[in-house]
Amino acid sequence: MVTPFGLPPARGRECCSCPLGPGCFPGSLEAVNLRELEGLIEHTAPAYAGSFLFRQGDRFEHIAVIRLGTVKTYAIDREGREQTTGFHMPGDFIGLSAIDDGRHPCNAVALDTVTLCRLPFRATADLAARMPMLQAKLFRLMSRDIARATRLSCNNAADERLAAFLIGMADRMAAQGYSSRRWQLTMSRMDIANYLRLAPETLSRLLRRFQAEGLVSVDGREVEVRGRERLQALAALEPARVACADQARSEAA
Amino acid sequence: MVTPFGLPPARGRECCSCPLGPGCFPGSLEAVNLRELEGLIEHTAPAYAGSFLFRQGDRFEHIAVIRLGTVKTYAIDREGREQTTGFHMPGDFIGLSAIDDGRHPCNAVALDTVTLCRLPFRATADLAARMPMLQAKLFRLMSRDIARATRLSCNNAADERLAAFLIGMADRMAAQGYSSRRWQLTMSRMDIANYLRLAPETLSRLLRRFQAEGLVSVDGREVEVRGRERLQALAALEPARVACADQARSEAA
DNA sequence: CGGAAAGTTGAGTGGGATCAAGCCGCGTGG
DNA sequence: CCACGCGGCTTGATCCCACTCAACTTTCCG
Numbered sequence: 001m002v003t004p005f006g007l008p009p010a011r012g013r014e015c016c017s018c019p020l021g022p023g024c025f026p027g028s029l030e031a032v033n034l035r036e037l038e039g040l041i042e043h044t045a046p047a048y049a050g051s052f053l054f055r056q057g058d059r060f061e062h063i064a065v066i067r068l069g070t071v072k073t074y075a076i077d078r079e080g081r082e083q084t085t086g087f088h089m090p091g092d093f094i095g096l097s098a099i100d101d102g103r104h105p106c107n108a109v110a111l112d113t114v115t116l117c118r119l120p121f122r123a124t125a126d127l128a129a130r131m132p133m134l135q136a137k138l139f140r141l142m143s144r145d146i147a148r149a150t151r152l153s154c155n156n157a158a159d160e161r162l163a164a165f166l167i168g169m170a171d172r173m174a175a176q177g178y179s180s181r182r183w184q185l186t187m188s189r190m191d192i193a194n195y196l197r198l199a200p201e202t203l204s205r206l207l208r209r210f211q212a213e214g215l216v217s218v219d220g221r222e223v224e225v226r227g228r229e230r231l232q233a234l235a236a237l238e239p240a241r242v243a244c245a246d247q248a249r250s251e252a253a
Numbered sequence: 254m255v256t257p258f259g260l261p262p263a264r265g266r267e268c269c270s271c272p273l274g275p276g277c278f279p280g281s282l283e284a285v286n287l288r289e290l291e292g293l294i295e296h297t298a299p300a301y302a303g304s305f306l307f308r309q310g311d312r313f314e315h316i317a318v319i320r321l322g323t324v325k326t327y328a329i330d331r332e333g334r335e336q337t338t339g340f341h342m343p344g345d346f347i348g349l350s351a352i353d354d355g356r357h358p359c360n361a362v363a364l365d366t367v368t369l370c371r372l373p374f375r376a377t378a379d380l381a382a383r384m385p386m387l388q389a390k391l392f393r394l395m396s397r398d399i400a401r402a403t404r405l406s407c408n409n410a411a412d413e414r415l416a417a418f419l420i421g422m423a424d425r426m427a428a429q430g431y432s433s434r435r436w437q438l439t440m441s442r443m444d445i446a447n448y449l450r451l452a453p454e455t456l457s458r459l460l461r462r463f464q465a466e467g468l469v470s471v472d473g474r475e476v477e478v479r480g481r482e483r484l485q486a487l488a489a490l491e492p493a494r495v496a497c498a499d500q501a502r503s504e505a506a
Numbered sequence: 507c508g509g510a511a512a513g514t515t516g517a518g519t520g521g522g523a524t525c526a527a528g529c530c531g532c533g534t535g536g
Numbered sequence: 537c538c539a540c541g542c543g544g545c546t547t548g549a550t551c552c553c554a555c556t557c558a559a560c561t562t563t564c565c566g
Contacts, residue, residue, distance in 0.1 A: 075403075075404075075407065077407070083407040085403050085406070085407070086403075096395075096396055096399055097396055097399040097400040097403060098396065098400075099392050099393055099395075099396035100393045100394075100396040100397040100400060101397075101400075105400050105403070105404075106403070125385075125388060125389065125392065126385070128382075128388070129381070129382045129383070129385060129388055130382070132378075132379075132382060135378060135381070135382060135388070136378065138392070139352050139378065139391070139395070140352055140353045141353075142349075142352075142392070142395035142396065142399060143349055143350055143351065143352035143353040143395065144353040144354075145399045146349055146350040146395060146398045146399050146402055147350040147351075147353060147354075147358050149399055149402035149403045149405075149406060150328075150338045150339075150350060150358070150359075150402045151328075151358075152402075152406045153338070153402060153405045153406035154328065154330070154336040154338070156336075156450055157521090158521080158522070188544070188545090189544070189545060189546095190544075190545090197406075197407075197409055198522075198523090199522070199523050199524075200544090200545075200546090201522090201523080201524085201545090201546075201547080202521090202522055202523070204545065204546050204547080205522095205546085205547085208546085208547095220531095220545090410553095411553080411554070441512070441513090442512070442513060442514095443512075443513090451554075451555090452554070452555050452556075453512085453513075453514090454513090454514075454515080454554090454555075454556085455553090455554055455555070457513065457514055457515080458514085458515085458554090461514085461515095473513090473562095473563085507566100508565105508566090509564105509565095509566085510563100510564085510565090510566100511562105511563085511564075511565100512561100512562080512563070512564085513560105513561080513562070513563085514559105514560080514561070514562085515558105515559085515560075515561090516557105516558085516559085516560100517556105517557090517558085517559105518555105518556085518557085518558105519554105519555080519556075519557095520552105520553105520554095520555080520556090521552105521553095521554090521555090522551105522552095522553090522554100523550100523551080523552080523553090524549100524550080524551075524552090525548105525549085525550080525551095526547105526548085526549085526550100527546105527547085527548080527549100528545105528546085528547075528548095529544105529545080529546070529547090530543105530544085530545080530546095531542105531543095531544085531545100532541100532542090532543095532544105533540105533541095533542090534539100534540085534541085534542100535538105535539090535540085535541105536537105536538090536539080536540095
């Protein structure tokens, strides 16, 4: 069970104790603040596949942590075209992109049965001012989303993007305690294709090629990773680790 | 002159008073906190074209506000390919993507003479806990970067991306008090092409086409926007504003 | 003035989109 | 039970946009 702030579930009750992902608060926590945080959490009824968690243009009030299920976020441009901007899984936060202008810039829809914890953002920010760990966690979360979105916009070649997607899924499944070798996709081919900026036909052919090359084995929504290393090599996802990067900060060209 | 937190320059001195962009703190400010904020600001010597502000892999210590000049950020993947991830201008913050893992995921290089204010992040975050406006500003800044990076990863067609780039530049020039109709590019064609995920040749041809269609007039690095409306229409940049978006939050499929 | 880098132009190629058809799983209803 | 229809997915054929390669021009800077 994913608890919103990575704390072990509160002793004595099975309910979510705190909304920010495993290993968030490694040190000691002031019990008072923690209880305050718990008090902010709004438990919502499960959302079923196809239901919207928020819509593009909605006023922003809450951020939310996914506890169970998969959420797809997508934007619709003024031509009416849909663009999937992300798949979100347990432990992920959604809604962070709406803080700035107070309106959600995208739709969030449940792909399967989703339960989440909602946190009124204003109150959470107020609490963060008194709870350094919480503030730091929020900064890190948002920073990670910036870096992730930036990486996504790079990966140019189709096969690299697909490889990055598969590796990313594998790692996220592992983070949830599932097998990183074999798992079940919760999204359709069309969703994946759209997310990777590919035509569904192209994705289908790519998957077939990956399978022929022994990288993966795909049957419907069942995926098995066979060539993790080669797949990871294909995904130029991770930026190159630069050796001796701590040298001179500034130098003339 | 851009002051880091949008305050008018401190009376009596021309130096930067506060590092977060125009209109940041609309309400009253506690003078004590403000002075503390000013105390955190590190004034650095101007960086000249080609010099690095930070490098991929560098330890993250500071965020920085650009006061003058243009900064290019780019990542290098493990194939050695360069990918420009953004152009940053006065008032913009750089370094926010590094908070999460404590290392910069990209290089930042000055395209012309750049002056910036550096803020030790740890201390700034501590102060933010006592200065709600500052904390809110940081959240908004990061949120905006998430939304921006997400939008960038969409815009698929080459001409749409170029149009979005031009409109974005025009608006940012206007925000700095320059003409939004006619201005000077600070980055090379190669940089722009790389940013837009195009070959330099393709960009050259596209610009020529835009010029033939009367959208812009380009001469070297001098740009004049002639068809703002058509350009804006081409750039599917802004997501469609959804009417009556405040309806039911959740609905079954 | 000369060399190098940046930018433009032209010709040819290829990767991914598009168009079109077929397959398959599934629910519905006769 | 099967016929039917629908949507998701795959396969094939063709097309086109953007990339590549190559040559040339311009600009920059010594």
